[in-house]
Amino acid sequence: MSDQIGTLTVYSTRGGNGKTITSVMLATAAAKRNLKTVIIDADLEAPSLMHLLKPVRDGPTWVDFLEENVSDIRELPRECNIPNLDIIYSPLPKVGKNFLGWKTKDWWQQSLKRSMIAEEELHDIGYDLVVIDNQSGTSLNSVNNMVLADTSVMVIRPATYGVGAAENFIGEMYRVLRDLKPRQDYYMWNQVHVPTDDHESLILENFLNRWDESMKLHGLLYGGKINFSTKLNLGLLGETPNMMDFFEETRKPIDSLLDKLLQAKGIETS
Secondary structure (H helix, E strand, O other): OOOOOEEEEEEOOOOOOOHHHHHHHHHHHHHHOOOOEEEEEOOOOOOOHHHHOOOOOOOOOHHHHHOOOOOOHHHOOEEOOOOOEEEEOOOOOOOOHHHHHOOOHHHHHHHHHHHHHHHHHHHHOOOOEEEEEOOOOOOHHHHHHHHHOOEEEEEEOOOHHHHHHHHHHHHHHHHHHHHHOOOEEEEEEEEEOOOOOHHHHHHHHHHHHHHHHHHHHOOOEEEEEEEOOHHHHHHOOOOOOOHHHOHHHHHHHHHHHHHHHHHHOOOOOO
């Protein structure tokens, strides 16, 4: 049986939920299991992988492929300091006319076609898992990446304003996506406060239970819970954070999520 997991996008309804860190940690967990993994920085308005995982060489970007400036997908993945993990970077958006006007609808339609070509070719050249670090919110870009993937993980911080905003549209969005093709959609709690007494524990338990039930009604599967980590949050303030220094802070819930993804594909977990 093939160990190919497929294509997964990590998404959030708003910025600041920890989408990119979850993407990186999940890709790292897969790479540590000797799964050949590539992560695409597809947040074209605010790409950040260049800061978290420094490239060891220069090269063409994801936008170069979408705009057909590069035809060979093998030119895009670049090595980082994590074995079995390659990165496809996106350039910082240019300030000025292009930034303010952004892209046309036709550009996004073409980019979806190019993304589909890229996804197929990345698997053909041997990647077991393609992770797409998606753009937050609702945009043509984020929807394109949701359509492209056969698995998604929505990252949510436990705050009423965060999940309340999500509930307003996720039911319809995921229903439409499931009509397009078979898929698995998960949600992951991130940066969850660690209670210090029984009263805090009860408040947190009631909150999570309420929204767990809501997500279940919308067809999302429980992915797990990442607790707040002072070490990780302070570590990310550095100019050149080494992500491997912080992997242990998230390893248990991330490994559990990866097990679920592998089991859904019929792949035995170690």
